[in-house]
Amino acid sequence: xxxxxxxxxxxxxxxxxxxxxxxxxxxxxxxxxxxxxxxxxxxxxxxxxxxxxxxxxxxxxxxxxxxxxxxxxxxxxxxxxxxxxxxxxxxxxxxxxxxxxxxxxxxxxxxxxxxxxxxxxxxxxxxxxxxxxxxxxxxxxxxxxxxxxxxxxxxxxxxxxxxxxxxxxxxxxxxxxxxxxxxxxxxxxxxxxxxxxxxxxxxxxxxxxxxxxxxxxxxxxxxxxxxxxxxxxxxxxxxxxxxxxxxxxxxxxxxxxxxxxxxxxxxxxxxxxxxxxxxxxxxxxxxxxxxxxxxxxxxxxxxxxxxxxxxxxxxxxxx
Amino acid sequence: xxxxxxxxxxxxxxxxxxxxxxxxxxxxxxxxxxxxxxxxxxxxxxxxxxxxxxxxxxxxxxxxxxxxxxxxxxxxxxxxxxxxxxxxxxxxxxxxxxxxxxxxxxxxxxxxxxxxxxxxxxxxxxxxxxxxxxxxxxxxxxxxxxxxxxxxxxxxxxxxxxxxxxxxxxxxxxxxxxxxxxxxxxxxxxxxxxxxxxxxxxxxxxxxxxxxxxxxxxxxxxxxxxxxxxxxxxxxxxxxxxxxxxxxxxxxxxxxxxxxxxxxxxxxxxxxxxxxxxxxxxxxxxxxxxxxxxxxxxxxxxxxxxxxxxxxxx
Numbered sequence: 001x002x003x004x005x006x007x008x009x010x011x012x013x014x015x016x017x018x019x020x021x022x023x024x025x026x027x028x029x030x031x032x033x034x035x036x037x038x039x040x041x042x043x044x045x046x047x048x049x050x051x052x053x054x055x056x057x058x059x060x061x062x063x064x065x066x067x068x069x070x071x072x073x074x075x076x077x078x079x080x081x082x083x084x085x086x087x088x089x090x091x092x093x094x095x096x097x098x099x100x101x102x103x104x105x106x107x108x109x110x111x112x113x114x115x116x117x118x119x120x121x122x123x124x125x126x127x128x129x130x131x132x133x134x135x136x137x138x139x140x141x142x143x144x145x146x147x148x149x150x151x152x153x154x155x156x157x158x159x160x161x162x163x164x165x166x167x168x169x170x171x172x173x174x175x176x177x178x179x180x181x182x183x184x185x186x187x188x189x190x191x192x193x194x195x196x197x198x199x200x201x202x203x204x205x206x207x208x209x210x211x212x213x214x215x216x217x218x219x220x221x222x223x224x225x226x227x228x229x230x231x232x233x234x235x236x237x238x239x240x241x242x243x244x245x246x247x248x249x250x251x252x253x254x255x256x257x258x259x260x261x262x263x264x265x266x267x268x269x270x271x272x273x274x275x276x277x278x279x280x281x282x283x284x285x286x287x288x289x290x291x292x293x294x295x296x297x298x299x300x301x302x303x304x305x306x307x308x309x310x311x312x313x314x315x316x317x318x319x
Numbered sequence: 320x321x322x323x324x325x326x327x328x329x330x331x332x333x334x335x336x337x338x339x340x341x342x343x344x345x346x347x348x349x350x351x352x353x354x355x356x357x358x359x360x361x362x363x364x365x366x367x368x369x370x371x372x373x374x375x376x377x378x379x380x381x382x383x384x385x386x387x388x389x390x391x392x393x394x395x396x397x398x399x400x401x402x403x404x405x406x407x408x409x410x411x412x413x414x415x416x417x418x419x420x421x422x423x424x425x426x427x428x429x430x431x432x433x434x435x436x437x438x439x440x441x442x443x444x445x446x447x448x449x450x451x452x453x454x455x456x457x458x459x460x461x462x463x464x465x466x467x468x469x470x471x472x473x474x475x476x477x478x479x480x481x482x483x484x485x486x487x488x489x490x491x492x493x494x495x496x497x498x499x500x501x502x503x504x505x506x507x508x509x510x511x512x513x514x515x516x517x518x519x520x521x522x523x524x525x526x527x528x529x530x531x532x533x534x535x536x537x538x539x540x541x542x543x544x545x546x547x548x549x550x551x552x553x554x555x556x557x558x559x560x561x562x563x564x565x566x567x568x569x570x571x572x573x574x575x576x577x578x579x580x581x582x583x584x585x586x587x588x589x590x591x592x593x594x595x596x597x598x599x600x601x602x603x604x605x606x607x608x609x610x611x612x613x614x615x616x617x618x619x620x621x622x623x624x625x626x627x628x629x630x631x632x633x
Binding site: 249251253254255257258308310311312314315316317 | 334439442443446447448474485486488489490492493494
């Protein structure tokens with residue numbers, strides 16, 4: 001890859017900010033997965049975009065829905081600036097965009113001149129299955145901007161990420177970068193360079209993969225044991241997160257208050273939508289806690305959920 | 320009287336922890352500027368051990384909500400014989416429980432919006448759901464549903480229709496096992512701060528005017544500067560202001576409060592005041608109403624904090 005097509009950023013979050021700042025005017029539409037990364041949504045809303053969430057299933061974004069949505073938005077005279085997507089082990093969904101859908105999405109993007117912002121902070125942390133090509137490598141029409149980060153494979157505190165994009169796009173983003181902070185800390189970049197060029201990162205990432213895979217497995221088996229029938233959750237092939245949904249009318253914002261009393265925390269689902277969806281869902285993180293705590297946390301959460309469901313029944317709200 | 324050794328207790332594990340940190344740090348700085356020897360304590364399981372070691376002359380309780388405002392920490396300070404600021408154990412228990420407060424107000428002839436209250440056992444064990452329709456007819460809609468013991472407007476829901484009541488009940492029951500269902504009274508929101516014990520002084524009345532996008536004075540509008548406008552003193556006809564002040568003092572006395580406190584009112588469209596609740600430890604943050612009221616009465620923040628500190632007792 002030509003270094004002229006890469007811009008180092010202060011973490012992946014700045015990359016999202018710069019891309020948004022470069023392309024979006026207030027009132028423009030940004031397409032996002034439903035659910036979508038909360039940190040990106042915050043950025044989009046700061047720049048006063050209209051976020052439209054696209055449907056997802058276990059194979060990731062439902063790309064076949066995209067052309068119709070673009071038609072509908074065009075008919076409403078709405079300007080769509082880009083589609084933001086985390087195709088590998090999405091945050092918070094935990095799902096991965098299938099190979100077939102990747103090809104199709106790149107095709108649609110070329111046909112419709114739809115810019116895609118591919119955010120891939122977790123891609124290397126794969127615990128099962130074969131790595132899939134990025135949208136950026138599949139793209140032949142210069143319609144994909146790729147965002148990378150060292151936060152998940154080296155350290156979040158190192159605040160180093162990057163944008164890879166076609167040269168004309170990158171030139172515009174570089175203007176924005178200069179206005180923001182001139183350049184990202186060269187000292188941190190030297191750390192990253194040493195970490196990568198010495199090759200120690202390979203062993204380190206392998207170790208992370210071993211630890212996170214076990215934690216994921218413990219979480220998935222605890223969910224099967226402890227969550228009530230009717231609950232559903234994603235099975236991530238990598239990354240940090242499982243997205244769990246409960247039977248209605250359970251509201252996870254209410255549930256969180258009770259869970260915190262039991263010293264268990266999750267992120268309530270509606271924080272990953274700009275349109276009020278997600279009230280029945282939660283994001284569970286498995287990378288940050290040791291296995292015994294995951295086991296105990298899910299046991300407590302299961303009992304809080306059952307207690308809440310009993311209350312719904314007592315109030316005649318169980319349908 | 321300066322040079323006294325004071326422990327400022329703040330933080331703890333209540334949902335109002337952040338508010339308490341803000342109140343506590345501000346109080347600590349104010350006391351230091353007046354020459355007191357201040358030790359701040361972020362309350363955790365080492366609290367009692369530290370108080371025994373430090374033996375302060377006064378504990379300034381800058382905690383809100385469960386643990387700090389409900390008589391728990393007051394009871395510990397009684398046992399340790401350390402004089403503390405604000406109301407005693409019994410008054411704290413009475414004021415923290417909105418249901419108990421309202422029963423006391425009702426018995427004392429102090430106007431408070433009509434209400435009913437349940438704990439979750441009434442639903443789980445006695446089929447109370449079948450009373451919800453009756454309650455809606457009885458109180459009139461909309462109904463406000465509140466956790467009995469939660470401050471800062473956390474967990475408050477409005478039910479516009481009887482069918483909204485169950486979901487509102489679940490939200491409120493997430494915060495407390497006991498919930499209050501209260502007739503919604505539309506009107507102006509007034510906060511009346513009171514300072515003192517034997518001869519309590521009513522500070523100028525503050526009106527909170529949330530910006531249009533907040534439907535009421537909610538958590539965000541309470542603690543985000545600029546989200547609420549305050550009118551101090553509130554523009555009220557003299558006889559209305561006098562009645563509000565009388566009722567605030569009556570509430571303070573009925574609950575047996577001491578040191579300081581704040582009574583929250585709704586003034587309905589006919590200018591009738593209704594008491595909603597009393598806070599035994601009102602917030603003293605940058606956006607809280609009691610410091611504003613004190614300022615309007617010619618008391619700086621430091622003056623206010625010193626007055627509260629010097630009223631500490633056992």
